[in-house]
Amino acid sequence: MDFPIHLLAGFEFTTLPQQLVNGILLGAIYALVALGYTMVYGVLKLINFAHGEVFMLGAYVALFVSWAFGYVPGNDLHGGTWVHLLIMLVASMTACSLIGVFIERFAYRPMRSQPRIASLITAIGISLLLQYGGQLFLPNSPAPNIDPKINPYQGNVSVTLRAPDAALLAQAETLKKGIAEAKAAYAEQLKSEKDEFNLSPKGKELRTKSQDLERTYNDSVSKASSSALAINIPKGTLIMLVMTLVLMGMLTYLVLFTKRGRAMRAVSLDFDSAALMGINVNKIVTFTFILGSSLAGAGAMMNATFIGGIKIDTFFGMLLGVKAFVAAVLGGIGNIPGAVLGGLLMGVAETLVVWAGYDAYRDAIAFVVLIVVLLFKPGGLLGSAKVEKV
Amino acid sequence: MKLWGVRLASIALALMFCLGLDSVASHQNSFIQRLIVLAGLYVTLAVSLNLINGITGQFSIGHAAFYQVGAYTAGYLATLFFSKSHLTGGAWLFLMMIAGAFAAAVAGLIVGLPSLRLKGDYLAIVTLGFGEIIRIVVQNQQAIGGAYGLTVSPRFQYIWIVWMLAFLCIAICRNLLKTAHGLPFLAVREDEVASSAMGVNVTMVKVTAFLIGSAFAGAAGALLAHFEGFISPQIFKMDLSFIIVTMVVLGGTGSITGSALSAMVLFYLPEKMRDMSDIRLSLLLGIALSIAFAVAAARYVMYNIHGAASKRVGMYAGIVAVGIASSYLLGALFNFAHPLQATVEGAKLRLVVFAVTLIVLMLLRPQGVFAHHEFSWDFVKKLMGRQDVKTTEVSA
Numbered sequence: 001m002d003f004p005i006h007l008l009a010g011f012e013f014t015t016l017p018q019q020l021v022n023g024i025l026l027g028a029i030y031a032l033v034a035l036g037y038t039m040v041y042g043v044l045k046l047i048n049f050a051h052g053e054v055f056m057l058g059a060y061v062a063l064f065v066s067w068a069f070g071y072v073p074g075n076d077l078h079g080g081t082w083v084h085l086l087i088m089l090v091a092s093m094t095a096c097s098l099i100g101v102f103i104e105r106f107a108y109r110p111m112r113s114q115p116r117i118a119s120l121i122t123a124i125g126i127s128l129l130l131q132y133g134g135q136l137f138l139p140n141s142p143a144p145n146i147d148p149k150i151n152p153y154q155g156n157v158s159v160t161l162r163a164p165d166a167a168l169l170a171q172a173e174t175l176k177k178g179i180a181e182a183k184a185a186y187a188e189q190l191k192s193e194k195d196e197f198n199l200s201p202k203g204k205e206l207r208t209k210s211q212d213l214e215r216t217y218n219d220s221v222s223k224a225s226s227s228a229l230a231i232n233i234p235k236g237t238l239i240m241l242v243m244t245l246v247l248m249g250m251l252t253y254l255v256l257f258t259k260r261g262r263a264m265r266a267v268s269l270d271f272d273s274a275a276l277m278g279i280n281v282n283k284i285v286t287f288t289f290i291l292g293s294s295l296a297g298a299g300a301m302m303n304a305t306f307i308g309g310i311k312i313d314t315f316f317g318m319l320l321g322v323k324a325f326v327a328a329v330l331g332g333i334g335n336i337p338g339a340v341l342g343g344l345l346m347g348v349a350e351t352l353v354v355w356a357g358y359d360a361y362r363d364a365i366a367f368v369v370l371i372v373v374l375l376f377k378p379g380g381l382l383g384s385a386k387v388e389k390v
Numbered sequence: 391m392k393l394w395g396v397r398l399a400s401i402a403l404a405l406m407f408c409l410g411l412d413s414v415a416s417h418q419n420s421f422i423q424r425l426i427v428l429a430g431l432y433v434t435l436a437v438s439l440n441l442i443n444g445i446t447g448q449f450s451i452g453h454a455a456f457y458q459v460g461a462y463t464a465g466y467l468a469t470l471f472f473s474k475s476h477l478t479g480g481a482w483l484f485l486m487m488i489a490g491a492f493a494a495a496v497a498g499l500i501v502g503l504p505s506l507r508l509k510g511d512y513l514a515i516v517t518l519g520f521g522e523i524i525r526i527v528v529q530n531q532q533a534i535g536g537a538y539g540l541t542v543s544p545r546f547q548y549i550w551i552v553w554m555l556a557f558l559c560i561a562i563c564r565n566l567l568k569t570a571h572g573l574p575f576l577a578v579r580e581d582e583v584a585s586s587a588m589g590v591n592v593t594m595v596k597v598t599a600f601l602i603g604s605a606f607a608g609a610a611g612a613l614l615a616h617f618e619g620f621i622s623p624q625i626f627k628m629d630l631s632f633i634i635v636t637m638v639v640l641g642g643t644g645s646i647t648g649s650a651l652s653a654m655v656l657f658y659l660p661e662k663m664r665d666m667s668d669i670r671l672s673l674l675l676g677i678a679l680s681i682a683f684a685v686a687a688a689r690y691v692m693y694n695i696h697g698a699a700s701k702r703v704g705m706y707a708g709i710v711a712v713g714i715a716s717s718y719l720l721g722a723l724f725n726f727a728h729p730l731q732a733t734v735e736g737a738k739l740r741l742v743v744f745a746v747t748l749i750v751l752m753l754l755r756p757q758g759v760f761a762h763h764e765f766s767w768d769f770v771k772k773l774m775g776r777q778d779v780k781t782t783e784v785s786a
Binding site for chain 1 (some may be wrong): 449451504507508510511512514515516518519520522523526527529530629632635639671674678682689734738739740741742744745746747748749752753756
């Protein structure tokens with residue numbers, strides 16, 4: 001059977017590298033949030049439905065800090081520095097870890113002796129409470145956004161993969177000279193005309209000629225540029241990617257090379273045995289929530305600040321939370337490198353769906369991936385496929 | 391013979407109740423009629439979800455999807471065929487209920503199949519995912535109105551049919567529990583491995599539960615489409631699934647009585663809040679803090695005060711009284727803070743009520759108000775002091 005090539009005809013392959021990069025940038029945020037899901041699941045075997053809402057509150061904290069710096073709507077300030085960004089990041093991470101610990105202490109800990117489904121229902125309840133209760137207390141209509149001017153790193157970093165076609169560029173260059181001449185002739189003619197809107201036949205002819213030339217020029221310039229293959233990355237999102245990598249490095253250090261991290265791994269391996277071995281399980285669970293929630297806070301702050309024009313409302317974290325959860329499942333839930341891998345794959349998958357023209361289905365792809373993974377490889381990509389015994 | 395008499399009597403009673411309700415409601419305004427119809431639909435939804443969640447123990451949070459499939463099937467068929475069919479309203483509605491139930495059952499079969507491999511929270515999230523996929527797909531089909539919604543041209547507002555469906559659903563679930571056909575469902579809920587070792591076909595049971603539950607939701611959806619005359623994907627969002635789950639959980643997972651009653655209560659209270667006057671944020675904050683303290687106090691009493699139950703009942707009553715008083719006191723206190731003097735509409739509180747209900751319920755009584763118990767005349771007799779009652783525990 002030969003491949004139905006006509007199905008690919010609509011795809012713009014020159015934009016593919018750009019879309020892949022966009023997908024990785026989006027995936028970095030998913031990965032940060034997915035880490036929170038995966039760590040909590042590893043330790044408590046609980047899907048923390050409220051994690052997306054912690055993310056949402058982190059974005060709000062970043063917004064309030066930016067307002068405190070004077071970047072309120074209507075106040076045209078310039079000159080944000082990296083110090084502003086750092087304070088926003090730290091505030092968001094701190095607030096989120098406090099919220100996460102609070103939720104764990106007062107909602108999840110009392111449920112620990114109950115069946116797992118009871119904790120899940122509590123988590124759904126907390127999530128609904130933060131979404132709809134937040135609507136009462138947080139500014140949400142019109143949905144505010146963080147003033148992009150607080151970010152001093154504007155503009156793009158451009159990477160050229162393939163230079164534009166030289167022949168087309170040369171053609172455009174030759175046209176440029178002709179345009180200048182035609183424009184000059186038209187300007188000369190204008191001086192002898194009465195007014196611009198009632199031209200004599202000669203003037204009309206000159207005008208048409210200069211306009212035609214300009215059109216051909218623009219055409220060939222755009223042809224030349226679409227023959228090129230370049231990737232534009234906004235500097236802000238590049239910072240976001242770097243920060244994500246730094247945070248993940250710190251997390252890896254904390255989990256793999258510190259005493260507390262070792263205790264955390266022990267708790268996630270076997271909760272009861274860890275307690276019998278003298279590990280303060282409650283402390284470790286709190287620590288896990290601090291780590292996960294602060295990563296969500298960092299993700300929220302960077303997402304809301306560096307990606308221009310993102311509106312914040314109380315449902316900001318809902319879909320993103322679900323997608324990040326899917327990323328955690330895709331990578332193998334409870335597995336930290338898996339969450340990162342899953343996040344990146346989810347980001348790429350989503351941008352590819354948009355790139356393929358199925359923009360309306362960009363939110364559905366997460367669920368499709370989830371169902372496919374759970375049906376065919378329930379352990380996830382990096383997780384161990386262990387059968388759950390009753 | 392006696393059994394048949396009781397059965398016929400209860401069927402007649404249900405019919406009379408529905409027709410009576412219909413004739414009473416026909417004198418009311420359209421708002422109250424709508425409330426009565428939606429209450430009936432919610433009872434159907436909650437009881438049918440209870441069959442999946444409570445009785446079979448497969449935690450599904452995507453029930454709105456089946457409701458949607460039924461509604462859109464009926465709505466689309468009505469726009470295509472109703473004018474050619476020459477059927478009366480009642481017959482058409484009956485036909486559409488069957489069509490909606492069939493379509494939703496097919497969807498239920500598709501969702502039920504993964505439940506064979508998944509359990510617990512994974513199954514929950516997959517059902518949620520299926521619900522969202524169905525909604526997004528419907529939203530992008532221009533033939534059925536897309537995101538703008540679908541106008542269902544003949545509107546039939548037969549209240550008695552809605553409530554007959556609710557009674558049918560209750561009756562089927564109740565009979566399933568009371569007979570040998572229902573025992574495998576309970577067995578699967580209690581222990582899957584043990585029940586399969588005892589010869590229960592676990593696969594069959596799970597899929598059957600999904601089929602029956604989703605079929606009733608689909609039939610309810612068909613009635614909704616014809617009652618409202620307009621359906622859109624916005625109605626069937628995740629929130630609706632959560633609302634139905636809250637109803638089941640509040641009533642007690644596994645209790646049909648509980649699901650039906652809590653469906654009506656949880657439907658009516660938030661509707662009542664729609665026409666509530668604006669509430670000050672200070673009072674809201676006071677109520678929230680009081681609820682938190684009351685829950686903490688109740689938990690303390692529950693786990694630390696032992697002895698006669700009557701002692702604790704008095705304490706619970708005291709906690710409720712103190713909670714109500716403190717919410718007003720705190721509200722008055724917070725009112726001094728300027729930003730808290732702002733007001734919000736009562737309608738915005740609807741889903742907050744569901745969220746708070748879920749959390750408080752889980753903290754205080756995770757098995758739900760009725761737990762696994764059902765309403766029975768024996769229980770009433772016991773309450774009245776008649777001793778000669780043989781206790782029949784159907785589901786422990």
